[in-house]
Amino acid sequence: MRETEVLVVGGGPAGMVAAIEAAERGAKVVLTERDDRLGGQLIKQTHKFFGSQKQYAGSRGIDISKLLEEKLSNNPNIEILTETTVLGIYEDGVVTMEGANKHLKLKPKRTILATGASEKFLPFANNDLPGIYGAGAVQTLMNVYGVTPGQRVLMVGAGNIGLIVSYQLMQSGVEVAAIIDAAPKIGGYLVHASKIRRAGVPIFTSHTILNAYGQEFVEGAIVASLDDKWQPILGTEKDLAVDVICLAVGLSPLTELCWQAGCEMKYIPEFGGYVPRKNEFLETTVPGVYVCGDAGGVEEASAAMVEGRVAGISVAASLGFGLNIVQDLEAALKDLDQLRSGPAGEKILKGLEKLFARGKQHVS
Amino acid sequence: MLAKTGIPTVEQVCQVSPSQERLAAGPVAVIECFQEIPCNPCWEACAKGAILGMDDMNNIPQLDLDKCNGCGTCALKCPGLAIFIIDSSYSSTEAVVRLPYEFYPLPEVDEEVIGLNRAGEKLGKFKVIKVQKGGKQNKTALIWIAVPHELAMELRNIRIERVVNVG
Amino acid sequence: MRIENHPILIFDRGKILSFFFNGEVIKGYEGESIAAALHAAGIKVLSHSHELHHPRGLFCAIGNCSSCLMVVDGQPNVRVCVEKLREGMRVETQKGKGCLTQ
Numbered sequence: 131m132r133e134t135e136v137l138v139v140g141g142g143p144a145g146m147v148a149a150i151e152a153a154e155r156g157a158k159v160v161l162t163e164r165d166d167r168l169g170g171q172l173i174k175q176t177h178k179f180f181g182s183q184k185q186y187a188g189s190r191g192i193d194i195s196k197l198l199e200e201k202l203s204n205n206p207n208i209e210i211l212t213e214t215t216v217l218g219i220y221e222d223g224v225v226t227m228e229g230a231n232k233h234l235k236l237k238p239k240r241t242i243l244a245t246g247a248s249e250k251f252l253p254f255a256n257n258d259l260p261g262i263y264g265a266g267a268v269q270t271l272m273n274v275y276g277v278t279p280g281q282r283v284l285m286v287g288a289g290n291i292g293l294i295v296s297y298q299l300m301q302s303g304v305e306v307a308a309i310i311d312a313a314p315k316i317g318g319y320l321v322h323a324s325k326i327r328r329a330g331v332p333i334f335t336s337h338t339i340l341n342a343y344g345q346e347f348v349e350g351a352i353v354a355s356l357d358d359k360w361q362p363i364l365g366t367e368k369d370l371a372v373d374v375i376c377l378a379v380g381l382s383p384l385t386e387l388c389w390q391a392g393c394e395m396k397y398i399p400e401f402g403g404y405v406p407r408k409n410e411f412l413e414t415t416v417p418g419v420y421v422c423g424d425a426g427g428v429e430e431a432s433a434a435m436v437e438g439r440v441a442g443i444s445v446a447a448s449l450g451f452g453l454n455i456v457q458d459l460e461a462a463l464k465d466l467d468q469l470r471s472g473p474a475g476e477k478i479l480k481g482l483e484k485l486f487a488r489g490k491q492h493v494s
Numbered sequence: 495m496l497a498k499t500g501i502p503t504v505e506q507v508c509q510v511s512p513s514q515e516r517l518a519a520g521p522v523a524v525i526e527c528f529q530e531i532p533c534n535p536c537w538e539a540c541a542k543g544a545i546l547g548m549d550d551m552n553n554i555p556q557l558d559l560d561k562c563n564g565c566g567t568c569a570l571k572c573p574g575l576a577i578f579i580i581d582s583s584y585s586s587t588e589a590v591v592r593l594p595y596e597f598y599p600l601p602e603v604d605e606e607v608i609g610l611n612r613a614g615e616k617l618g619k620f621k622v623i624k625v626q627k628g629g630k631q632n633k634t635a636l637i638w639i640a641v642p643h644e645l646a647m648e649l650r651n652i653r654i655e656r657v658v659n660v661g
Numbered sequence: 662m663r664i665e666n667h668p669i670l671i672f673d674r675g676k677i678l679s680f681f682f683n684g685e686v687i688k689g690y691e692g693e694s695i696a697a698a699l700h701a702a703g704i705k706v707l708s709h710s711h712e713l714h715h716p717r718g719l720f721c722a723i724g725n726c727s728s729c730l731m732v733v734d735g736q737p738n739v740r741v742c743v744e745k746l747r748e749g750m751r752v753e754t755q756k757g758k759g760c761l762t763q
Contacts, residue, residue, distance in 0.1 A: 335498045
């Protein structure tokens with residue numbers, strides 16, 4: 131049986147950074163990614179990142195991805211397996227995977243799950259019509275393949291993803307008819323909202339989509355205002371002629387492997403669904419299994435990268451690697467605290483409070 | 495209200511508007527960032543140390559109007575495209591608004607473009623004075639637009655409308 | 662529609678490939694997914710739901726949701742959002758749950 135010191139599942143921002151941090155301290159790392167390229171969601175992010183310089187703020191996601199990929203491929207301790215899907219984690223610690231039509235088995239000493247998140251869906255009439263996409267799919271089509279999803283878009287969701295993808299659609303020459311959100315306030319950063327608004331796109335808060343219509347694909351959508359009990363108000367319906375409806379209504383952590391590994395799971399609404407219990411060093415209740423990034427609770431890419439740092443350093447430490455491990459870990463944890471310390475981080479802190487309800491556990 | 499529409503209120507704009515004297519003295523940044531978010535590239539970018547209050551990156555940046563010389567480095571760097579440079583010393587009738595722009599195509603110098611306010615409403619046609627490219631890596635451009643003085647704190651975006659020659 | 666000019670991105674497309682969609686010849690680029698090539702050709706209906714036979718299109722584009730299952734070179738239930746285009750590939754709209762013939 132092939133063995134390795136560290137297995138990182140998922141080559142997005144969290145997994146890439148985790149692999150780099152563990153390998154730079156001397157651990158042998160295998161990094162798997164089911165797509166044919168590394169980067170995860172970063173390869174679709176054409177906007178500049180927030181945060182501070184340490185989280186590559188001011189750089190665009192696509193450029194951060196290239197930078198991390200370079201670091202990964204220059205590190206002899208890292209083996210990268212793209213187009214490889216992890217299938218199962220077994221009780222004896224064996225991890226099975228499929229890659230290039232082959233069944234592979236690997237026994238890692240430590241496993242970092244950085245599997246990311248998937249998009250949530252929204253119930254409304256005719257929501258299965260072609261032309262209704264998750265926001266991530268629109269980004270993939272547009273920013274990876276250079277193909278527009280259509281001519282005129284209704285964006286459902288005014289969180290950061292809805293706002294950013296609306297802006298990206300406009301950069302690709304696609305008209306955004308409107309952005310709607312059921313909440314009474316814009317959920318995303320207001321600077322994103324302002325730059326879309328000043329380009330002439332209306333943002334309707336307290337609005338929902340009632341139905342989509344069209345024969346073979348989307349030809350339009352009916353939206354309506356919501357009252358303070360979140361119920362549609364009769365007579366406020368608006369008919370929008372659009373050929374694309376883009377759903378940006380949140381993400382759920384991809385936790386299949388956490389469940390399989392036997393991690394104790396908890397439903398945390400602030401994190402988008404069930405997430406594994408973990409300690410502050412990101413180790414789950416299964417010894418040797420760590421989680422970082424959206425898989426452990428939906429946040430955003432800057433935080434995912436810092437979590438990757440924490441997980442990578444923790445894993446290296448637990449294997450006996452690293453010189454200034456305590457200082458490095460403290461610095462990473464401090465950066466994470468700083469990212470979350472403002473009003474924008476309140477939701478995350480609330481989620482963490484629920485997750486750590488039994489008090490912080492410590493890695494021995 | 496900003497959190498409902500994406501349009502900053504008159505009061506919010508007033509808070510960040512430099513005085514008439516400061517405006518008349520030459521280029522100055524106007525930071526239209528009204529929400530505490532974890533972000534500090536403007537502060538990291540400013541060589542003059544004119545952006546203050548960012549010891550916690552969640553704070554809203556405060557501008558030292560005397561230190562700021564309106565160089566525009568922060569405006570090119572701001573991930574939220576929320577910083578504008580206003581130069582009211584441009585001429586007796588006109589000011590220059592430098593705004594961050596990330597659409598294709600870029601306008602040409604001397605081209606007449608449609609000016610838009612914070613709500614995306616048309617203000618009229620205005621001339622492009624300069625197209626300041628952010629560089630290969632940055633890719634954000636600062637577009638310099640000449641506007642009547644009274645529109646210097648109004649114009650915040652442009653739209654390019656060109657007659658396409660067919661054939 | 663394909664994006665030709667973009668303020669941030671440069672699309673470095675691979676070599677041109679021909680493939681078949683329900684017998685019709687369509688062109689795409691090496692390195693792109695079948696779904697991307699179909700979209701660029703204006704084809705949005707990729708499959709039909711099993712019970713009500715509603716048209717279905719691309720939804721997640723990362724191989725998660727099963728909305729885009731098609732028959733590719735005779736093999737049913739291929740996720741065309743993640744399957745890369747190859748020269749001469751035969752892509753067909755899938756009827757029902759699909760059948761493994763070989």
